[in-house]
Amino acid sequence: MAMKLEQVVPFGRSFDEYVKMFSLSEADLQKSILSVADGPASFNAEGTERGYQIQSIDPLYGFSGKEIRDRFYAVLDGIITQIKATPNDWVWGYHASAEALKTHRIEVTERFYADYEVGKIAGRYRVGELPTLTDPDDRYELSLSSHFLFLYSDQLDAAFHLAAIDEMLRVSPEVRIFPLLTLAQEKSPYLEQAIAHLKASGHQCQIEKVGYELQPGGNEMLRICRSSANRSA
Numbered sequence: 713m714a715m716k717l718e719q720v721v722p723f724g725r726s727f728d729e730y731v732k733m734f735s736l737s738e739a740d741l742q743k744s745i746l747s748v749a750d751g752p753a754s755f756n757a758e759g760t761e762r763g764y765q766i767q768s769i770d771p772l773y774g775f776s777g778k779e780i781r782d783r784f785y786a787v788l789d790g791i792i793t794q795i796k797a798t799p800n801d802w803v804w805g806y807h808a809s810a811e812a813l814k815t816h817r818i819e820v821t822e823r824f825y826a827d828y829e830v831g832k833i834a835g836r837y838r839v840g841e842l843p844t845l846t847d848p849d850d851r852y853e854l855s856l857s858s859h860f861l862f863l864y865s866d867q868l869d870a871a872f873h874l875a876a877i878d879e880m881l882r883v884s885p886e887v888r889i890f891p892l893l894t895l896a897q898e899k900s901p902y903l904e905q906a907i908a909h910l911k912a913s914g915h916q917c918q919i920e921k922v923g924y925e926l927q928p929g930g931n932e933m934l935r936i937c938r939s940s941a942n943r944s945a
């Protein structure tokens with residue numbers, strides 16, 4: 713189904729947040745990386761500037777940079793007001809306050825916006841959506857999902873999650889997902905099922921603590937390494 717912009721909340725995170733959310737080492741960053749559901753994050757823009765190979769996929773990229781940016785500013789104050797009204801629902805560490813978070817998200821969106829049209833021409837921002845990717849097997853060395861899988865467990869069911877992770881493992885031998893909580897700040901009901909499904913296929917799964925936490929308890933990522941039996945020849 714075509715994405716409707718008025719239903720989207722295009723909030724994005726920075727390169728430094730991605731590094732912390734996914735515990736990305738310099739060796740990880742040297743890999744060819746697919747970042748799914750990347751939205752208006754500035755991971756691709758900042759990473760490309762540093763010389764890394766990052767591709768972003770999101771149905772949002774069917775819209776122009778101006779449309780995405782305008783939508784961001786249309787929802788920004790409402791979200792910040794909600795966050796200010798629930799101060800205890802957030803960990804104020806990396807971001808010192810709701811105002812600091814707002815400033816940071818504006819910087820990220822502007823960074824994304826400045827890179828978007830040139831990145832689209834270069835093929836770094838591509839329209840696409842899970843659970844089906846158009847890339848060939850093993851196109852990437854690492855796939856990331858930030859603030860999409862598990863977070864939207866109310867909207868996307870277990871079957872979607874399992875198919876999406878299988879698809880990410882088809883295009884790369886390693887997948888990392890952050891956070892493992894839902895929007896209601898609870899552990900996703902699909903996490904255990906996904907781990908059982910992946911282990912049954914022989915994949916290695918590990919929940920790891922990371923150095924980033926904005927949702928209380930949201931400081932864990934799932935690392936999945938594909939079974940060698942499933943490696944393409």
Ligand SMILES: C[S@@+](CC[C@H](N)C(=O)[O-])C[C@H]1O[C@@H](n2cnc3c(N)ncnc32)[C@H](O)[C@@H]1O
Pocket residue numbers: 720722723724725726748749750751752753769770771772840841842843857858859860
């Ligand atoms: C909360 S944003 C996360 C943006 C970015 N990953 C970050 O953490 O800053 C969620 C993104 O998921 C995208 N999305 C929605 N449905 C999707 C699908 N089926 N496949 C891939 N991305 C999808 C939305 O367009 C949106 O940009």
